[in-house]
Each structure stands twice: as structure tokens, then as C-alpha cells.
Amino acid sequence: MSVKQITLGFGVLLAILSHSGLVLGAAGSWSTKYQLPQEDSGVRLEQPVSVAVDHQNQRYYVVDAAKGQLVSFDKAGGFLAAFNAGGELQRPVAVAKTSGGSLWVIERSINKLLYINPKQQKVRKFAPKYPDGTEVFLSRLALDRQDRLFVLDRMKGAVLLLDDSLEISQVYAGGSTTHGFVDFKLQQGELWALDALDHTLYRFDLSGTVTKKLKLSGLEFPTAFEVDNAGSFYLLDRHAGTVVVYGMNGMRSYDFLGKGKWSGQLWNATDLLFDWEGRLCVVDEGNGRVEVLTR
Amino acid sequence: MIIVHARKLLLLAGVILLFSSAGHASDCFKCHEATGFSGKVVHQPVADGDCTICHSPHVSRHKGLLRQAEARLCYSCHEEVAAQVEKKTYLHQPVRQGQCSECHLPHAADGRGLLAKKGSALCYGCHSETQNAYKFTHKPFQRGQCNVCxxxxxxxxxxxxxKLGSWLCLDCHKVTARLKKTHLGRDLGVLDCLSCHNPHGGAERKLLRTVSHQPFADRECETCHGQPSGTGLCLGCHEESLASFQVVHSHLGVGGTANACTVCHNPHVGDRPGLLPKNEGRICRSCHADTFARRDNMLHQHANWNSCSDCHQGHGADNPAMLKNGQDVCAQCHERHKAFSHPMGEAALDPRNGKPMDCLTCHEANTGSMFKHFLRGSGERGLCVQCHQSY
Structure with a gap:
């Protein structure tokens, strides 16, 4: 067997392995592009719990729950501003920005949705309810391309689509066997939701029908996830301090990061989000920073 | 040539014979007092006088000149135990640590199974907290027969x-019409008897756990039953509890579409206020199995680690991991230690992330660790050099 043949054989093997996700190093070469805030910026986040991205203006909005602030950063990770909506933010836990520049914020201390218009400096508060009057316990939120608002109700473990009057127009629930969802993502006209205790991802069509379930293996305590354009899933394992990647069929591919306090390590991370360039933002509550990763 | 080889083989066989007989009990008892190896029940190799099955007469890397590590040695004959241990999810602590001799005597004992003590006396050696007196006592508990259950x-x-669920209880307590009637005709096979009954004893004949939900005590079942059973049912009376969930991290939502409250609280009876069981960790383990699994494998664990609510806020807290009082949680018990430890707080920022240091920077109190005082690294060097790299 010639050297050329061996090389060719090795190449074919490598291609097969990398397609099946068995070549860990190559697939998992994520590294920190920068941190929010940057180390020398003099800005300190006390308790970052979630992040939102303004794709249009290429900005990051980090929610600092302990300081009651939204902190914005530019596309290079530079600090822009900290904002507390005139003292209305006490324990914010999630934020989303509309295409018109307004902000939806979940204020946990009063369990209300805040609609903030920064230009007019106006804050309006809402408490969405079920038709029977039961309160929604707001946990996470997201906007689709039409600025429709989706929220996660932790009380029932279901995702809710709210209409323009903030009435519940659609419920995305996993049925009697689910332990309730802890996170959800909107991806190409579909909604994915994570049942953390069961380590299962549910896919819904927008009419609320479950169209797929993916049971994921090898996780300790998943708390958040993200989906990339290729359909791969990134699961944040809070206790293990890792991000675990699964193929679109739910097969585990590789994991990266690890538990610790140095840069590139996680300590009680809470949220995952892709930015406008496909960089992965990992919100690390314990280390007080957001790792922006690229590969 | 053949004759020379035959002589060599004979010589070798003689040497083997000489050394193999050196381990026979009669030789061992020349030094080791034989009376220490007698009892009502004698381990088979001892009875056979075959000490060398377990011990190497010359050298070993294991204590007592054992031929293998303790558990591995035992499993080499007691395969049925090895198979059981392999298959099951939860292991008894000594089994997990491979310390069969924590309970069994290796040579001889007065009881079956070569147990070091009889009945519950053996178990109470570690589980003294269960040694309680009750007005009414479950028979196996009274007789010290822990191994019945x-x-x-x-x-x-x-x-x-x-056995799981009610099947353990139904082995002795036959399903009678009366028993069914008492439980409102429900299928006894799917009930969790132990959620309401204390299997050791109680203050009344039915061994019900001691703290009752008021409607249950008043026999006013319809207060709760016959209505939608979601979380809203509980909040209807306990509305003030909702505020305790309006924090950054909360346990609300662990029930899925069902009632979140009853995941932790028993709606009928409990061992303590809040209708929680005494064995609190069992509830927490049902969702945080990974934390308990990690802890189980650690050499050094925090005392009372099964009393999760000593450090964690059950409904929720603003702090990560729902810790009480934030990072000052340790000072609740270790007040004195705080004064003479490594500098902490704003005066000592962790160089790794710029956050103020606290007890948990160095101690892993939650899962424990492989190091003394459940430090996150060796206290001699490994831990400190994480920050003090020039050392």
C-alpha cells in the first residue's frame, strides 16, 4: 500500500468521522472571541442572567438581575450604556428588542412584562393572564420576525404566544408527561422547547402541535439551548459547565468549555444565544460575564 | 538431557508445594491466635483452613495482605452480590466504597451473613438518627429487623x-376491602404508602406522618378535591407564597402541567411544617440526581448534606443555586471561621473572574470533593496555585 493510498484512506475515514461527529477536536474548536464586559473596560456585571441581540444594529443587551440593569455592548464587545428604566428595573430576568427599537423586559420582582420605549422614556407594565384569570409566571421571552411576542410560563411549563393585546393566542405545552419547559427558541417558523428534567427537546409547529421529540443523552443539568442554522442543537449544561452539541437527529457530537472560573470556563451559566454572525453568546452568571465564542 | 529436565521440574514442584502449604491455617495459627477465627458462623475459607484464598502469605499492596482490594476479593466468590451491585442505581455507602468489612466480619461471627452485629444494632452504628422511640411502632422496626424492608x-x-412503591408494603399488608375503603377505593398498587405513613412508627395507630394539612386533619377533602388540581389550587389559600417565587431563581415550574407545589409538599401529611418529609434530600434527589450522584462519589462531604434547606431556599432566591443569604450562607453555622480565613469580599477579588471571593471559592460544600474540608483542590498547593500562580 502506497503512502498516497494510506493518506487517501485516512482522509476518507476523517470525513466519515467528522460527519458522524466523532472527531471531537475539529468540530469543537470554539474559542472566546471576546467577553462582555471586556476585562479592561472597568465595567462589572454582577449577575448576568440572559442576553438579547439586536441583529439590525449589531448590539448586545445583557440583563444584570442583581443590579437591575440592562447593559448594552457594541459589535466589538465595547461597553455602550447601562440602563435601569428610571429605576423600574429591580430584578429583570429577560429582554427582547423589537424591530422598532422598543424593549420587552420580564421584571421578576413584580412578575410583569415591561414595555420600554427608550426614545419616549416610557415604561408600561402588563400582567398576562390565562382566560380563567390565572397569572402567567413569566420566565423567558422572544420575538419572531413579525415582532410577535412569545413568553415562557414557568408555572405551567408552557410557551405562550401573546397577541397585540397580550391575550394568549396559542399555547405550546408538552402534555401530561412533560416536566415543563425551561427554555425555548424560535427557528425557521418552528418553536423548539426544552424539558430539562427529561432531557428532551420538543418541536412545535406554530399551531401548537408537537411535530418532533428528541431525547438527548449525556447531560447532567441542562438549563438552556440554542439551534444553529444547520439544525444542530447546543445544550447548556449548567452543572457540568459545558455546552454539548447534538446533530439534528439528536445524536451527541461533541462538547466544549468546562467548569471553572478562568476565561473560557463556566460557573453557573444561564443562557445561550447566537448573534448576527453566528457567534455563540454564553451568559455566565457565576463568573459575571458573557463569553462570545467563535470558531 | 531429559533426566536433567525431569529433576529440575521435580525440584520446582517441591518448592511450590513448600510455599503453598505455608498458607495453610495450621501454619498461620502458629502466630495468629486461632480463637479469633471461631464463632457460630465461620467463613467457608476459614472453616476449610484455607487462609491463602484471601491472603497472600508474603506480600501484598492491600491491607491485611489481601490478595485484591477488599470488595473485588469478596466479589470473586460472591458473584451474586457483584451482579446485584452492578445492576442497581443506588448503592449502600460501604458498598460504594468497597468496604464490605464495614458490616461483615471476614473470618467468623455470631450471626448469619457474618454480620458484625445482630439486627438493627449494626445499622444504628451509622444510622443513629433513625433510632427513635414511637408511641406506635412498625413491627419490623420494633424487632430490629431493618432487612425486612x-x-x-x-x-x-x-x-x-x-421493592418500589406500595409493592413492598403490600407484601405483608394484604389488600382487603377495609384497606381499599380507607383509601377511597383507589388502586393501592399505584399509591406511594410512604408519602403519608412513617414506616418506622408514629404517634397514632396508622403511623401517619405527624404534621397534617388542616383540611386533611378536619376531614374536609372537598376543600381541595373536586377542583382543578393545578398550582392555582394551592395558591388559592397560600397566595402569600407566590411572592417567594418572584426571585431570579425559583422552583416554580418543576411540576410541568401538573401542580408544582405537590412535587415537594405532600398535600395530606408530612414530618415537619410545610408538609415536607424528614428525609428532605429524597425530594431534591428526584430532580437533582446529578448533584447527588456527584456527592455520592466524593470522599469528603459537608455534614448534614441531606438537609438541603439548611443552605438552600426551597422556593427560590436571587442567588445562584438558590442559596440562602447569598454567599454568607456559610456564616450561619461557621461564624467564627469567617473572621480568620483567607480575605474575602470586595477586598479580595478572584483573579480568575474579578468577583469577590467567598467561602465557596475554595470549598465545594454542595457536592463535596476528594480533598479535606471539601476543598476544591489540595490544600497544600493545588488549590492555592489556581490564583497564586507565582507560588
Whole structure:
């Protein structure tokens, strides 16, 4: 067997392995592009719990729950501003920005949705309810391309689509066997939701029908996830301090990061989000920073 | 040439014979007092006078000149125990640590199974907290027969029960019309008897747990039953509880579409206020199995680690991991230690992330660790050099 043949054989093997996700190093070469805030910026986040991205203006909005602030950063990770909506933010836990520049914020201390218009400096508060009057316990939120608002109700473990009057127009629930969802993502006209205790991802069509379930293996305590354009899933394992990647069929591919306090390590991370360039933002509550990763 | 080889082989056989007989009991008892190896029950190799099955007469890397590590040695004959341990989810602590001799005597004992003590006296050596007196006592508990309900090695139940759910109880307590009527005609096979009954004893004949939900005590079942059973049912009376969930991290939502409250609280009876069981960790383990699994494998663990609510806020807290009082949680018990430890707080920022240091920077109190005082690294060097790299 010639050297050329061996090389060719090795190449074919490598291609097969990398397609099946068995070549860990190559697939998992994520590294920190920068941190929010940057180390020398003099800005300190006390308790970052979630992040939102303004794709249009290429900005990051980090929610600092302990300081009651939204902190914005530019596309290079530079600090822009900290904002507390005139003292209305006490324990914010999630934020989303509309295409018109307004902000939806979940204020946990009063369990209300805040609609903030920064230009007019106006804050309006809402408490969405079920038709029977039961309160929604707001946990996470997201906007689709039409600025429709989706929220996660932790009380029932279901995702809710709210209409323009903030009435519940659609419920995305996993049925009697689910332990309730802890996170959800909107991806190409579909909604994915994570049942953390069961380590299962549910896919819904927008009419609320479950169209797929993916049971994921090898996780300790998943708390958040993200989906990339290729359909791969990134699961944040809070206790293990890792991000675990699964193929679109739910097969585990590789994991990266690890538990610790140095840069590139996680300590009680809470949220995952892709930015406008496909960089992965990992919100690390314990280390007080957001790792922006690229590969 | 053939004759020379035959002589060599004979010589070798003689040497082997000489050394193999050196381990026979009669030789061992020249030094080791034989009376220490007698009892009502004698381990088979001892009875056969074959010490060398377990011990190497010359050298070993294991204590007592054992031929292998303790558990591995035992499993080489007691395969059925090895198979049980392999299959089950939860292992008894000594089994997990491979310390069979924590319970069994290796040579001889007065009781079956070569147990070091009889009945519950053996179990109470470690589980003294269960040694309680009750007005009414469950018969096996009264007789010290822990093994009627518990298995000593491994189980699929974290309490090491022999069977899951009500099937353990129904082995003795036959399903009668009266029993069914008492439980409102429900299928007894799917009930969790132990959620309401204390299997050791109680203050009344039915061994019900001591703290009752008021409607249950007043026999006003319809207060709760016959209405939608979601979380809203509980909040209807306990509305003030909702505020305790309006924090950054909360346990609300662990029930899925069902009632979140009853995941932790028993709606009928409990062992303590809040209708929680005494064995609190069992509830927490049902969702945080990974934390308990990590802890189980650690050499050094925080005392009272099963009393999760000593450090964690059950409904929720603003702090990560729902810790009480934030990072000052340790000072609740270790007040003195705080004064003479490594600098902490704003005066000592962790160089790794710029956050103020606290007790948990160095101690892993939650899962424990492989190091003394459940430090996150060796206290001699490994831990400190994480920050003090020039050392």
C-alpha cells in the first residue's frame, strides 16, 4: 500500500468521522472571541442572567438581575450604556428588542412584562393572564420576525404566544408527561422547547402541535439551548459547565468549555444565544460575564 | 538431557508445594491466635483452613495482605452480590466504597451473613438518627429487623428499599376491602404508602406522618378535591407564597402541567411544617440526581448534606443555586471561621473572574470533593496555585 493510498484512506475515514461527529477536536474548536464586559473596560456585571441581540444594529443587551440593569455592548464587545428604566428595573430576568427599537423586559420582582420605549422614556407594565384569570409566571421571552411576542410560563411549563393585546393566542405545552419547559427558541417558523428534567427537546409547529421529540443523552443539568442554522442543537449544561452539541437527529457530537472560573470556563451559566454572525453568546452568571465564542 | 529436565521440574514442584502449604491455617495459627477465627458462623475459607484464598502469605499492596482490594476479593466468590451491585442505581455507602468489612466480619461471627452485629444494632452504628422511640411502632422496626424492608447492598430506591412503591408494603399488608375503603377505593398498587405513613412508627395507630394539612386533619377533602388540581389550587389559600417565587431563581415550574407545589409538599401529611418529609434530600434527589450522584462519589462531604434547606431556599432566591443569604450562607453555622480565613469580599477579588471571593471559592460544600474540608483542590498547593500562580 502506497503512502498516497494510506493518506487517501485516512482522509476518507476523517470525513466519515467528522460527519458522524466523532472527531471531537475539529468540530469543537470554539474559542472566546471576546467577553462582555471586556476585562479592561472597568465595567462589572454582577449577575448576568440572559442576553438579547439586536441583529439590525449589531448590539448586545445583557440583563444584570442583581443590579437591575440592562447593559448594552457594541459589535466589538465595547461597553455602550447601562440602563435601569428610571429605576423600574429591580430584578429583570429577560429582554427582547423589537424591530422598532422598543424593549420587552420580564421584571421578576413584580412578575410583569415591561414595555420600554427608550426614545419616549416610557415604561408600561402588563400582567398576562390565562382566560380563567390565572397569572402567567413569566420566565423567558422572544420575538419572531413579525415582532410577535412569545413568553415562557414557568408555572405551567408552557410557551405562550401573546397577541397585540397580550391575550394568549396559542399555547405550546408538552402534555401530561412533560416536566415543563425551561427554555425555548424560535427557528425557521418552528418553536423548539426544552424539558430539562427529561432531557428532551420538543418541536412545535406554530399551531401548537408537537411535530418532533428528541431525547438527548449525556447531560447532567441542562438549563438552556440554542439551534444553529444547520439544525444542530447546543445544550447548556449548567452543572457540568459545558455546552454539548447534538446533530439534528439528536445524536451527541461533541462538547466544549468546562467548569471553572478562568476565561473560557463556566460557573453557573444561564443562557445561550447566537448573534448576527453566528457567534455563540454564553451568559455566565457565576463568573459575571458573557463569553462570545467563535470558531 | 531429559533426566536433567525431569529433576529440575521435580525440584520446582517441591518448592511450590513448600510455599503453598505455608498458607495453610495450621501454619498461620502458629502466630495468629486461632480463637479469633471461631464463632457460630465461620467463613467457608476459614472453616476449610484455607487462609491463602484471601491472603497472600508474603506480600501484598492491600491491607491485611489481601490478595485484591477488599470488595473485588469478596466479589470473586460472591458473584451474586457483584451482579446485584452492578445492576442497581443506588448503592449502600460501604458498598460504594468497597468496604464490605464495614458490616461483615471476614473470618467468623455470631450471626448469619457474618454480620458484625445482630439486627438493627449494626445499622444504628451509622444510622443513629433513625433510632427513635414511637408511641406506635412498625413491627419490623420494633424487632430490629431493618432487612425486612431494606436491602443492605443496592436498590433502585434511594432508601435502599427492597421493592418500589406500595409493592413492598403490600407484601405483608394484604389488600382487603377495609384497606381499599380507607383509601377511597383507589388502586393501592399505584399509591406511594410512604408519602403519608412513617414506616418506622408514629404517634397514632396508622403511623401517619405527624404534621397534617388542616383540611386533611378536619376531614374536609372537598376543600381541595373536586377542583382543578393545578398550582392555582394551592395558591388559592397560600397566595402569600407566590411572592417567594418572584426571585431570579425559583422552583416554580418543576411540576410541568401538573401542580408544582405537590412535587415537594405532600398535600395530606408530612414530618415537619410545610408538609415536607424528614428525609428532605429524597425530594431534591428526584430532580437533582446529578448533584447527588456527584456527592455520592466524593470522599469528603459537608455534614448534614441531606438537609438541603439548611443552605438552600426551597422556593427560590436571587442567588445562584438558590442559596440562602447569598454567599454568607456559610456564616450561619461557621461564624467564627469567617473572621480568620483567607480575605474575602470586595477586598479580595478572584483573579480568575474579578468577583469577590467567598467561602465557596475554595470549598465545594454542595457536592463535596476528594480533598479535606471539601476543598476544591489540595490544600497544600493545588488549590492555592489556581490564583497564586507565582507560588
Amino acid at each position: 431494606h436491602t443492605a447492598h443496592a436498590s433502585d430506591d434511594s432508601r435502599l428499599l427492597k
